[in-house]
Amino acid sequence: MNRKLPVPQPDRASYLKHKRETTRHILLPVILSGVLILALFTLVAYATFAENGDVERWAAISTVWIVIPLMALLLAVMVVLWAAVYGLHRLLNITPEYTGIAQEIILRVNAKTRWYAAEVTNRVIRFRAWVDTLQAFFKRD
DSSP states (O other): OOOOOOOOOOOOHHHHHHHHHHIIIIIHHHHHHHHHHHHHHHHHHHHHHSTTOOHHHHHHHHHHHHHHHHHHHHHHHHHHHHHHHHHHHHHHHHHHHHHHHHHHHHHHHHHHHHHHHHHHHHHHHHHHHHHHHHHHHHHTO
16 A cells, blocks of 8 residues: 555667766766865874874964965955956046036936926827817806
C-alpha cells in the first residue's frame, strides 16, 4: 500500500552532457580547492608547531593573507566613490546652464498649455451658452 512512484530518469543526451559538465565545472574545482586548502593548512600547522617553528612569522603571514582581500575590496570601493564624486563634479559644472534653459522651455510650454486650455474652455462655454439660448428660444412657444 505504501509503494513509491518510480522517478523518471531522463536519458536525453543534453541532460547527460549537463551532468558531466556539472561534475567537471563545479564539483571538481570545489573538491580540488578544498584539498589544496587542507594541504596548505597542514603545511602551515606543521611548519608552525614543529620544534623550531616560528609562530610570529606565520601569524604575520596569516595577517597579510587576511588583509589583502580587504584592501582589494576597499580599493574597489574607493575607485567607485572617486568616480561618483568626479561625475557629480562634472555634472554640477554643466547643469546650471542647461537647467536654466530647460526651465525656460518648460515655463513657455506651461504658459502655452494654459492659454490653449483657456481658449478651448471659453469657446466651449460660449458655444454651450449659444445652444442653451437657442433651446430656450425654441421652447418658449
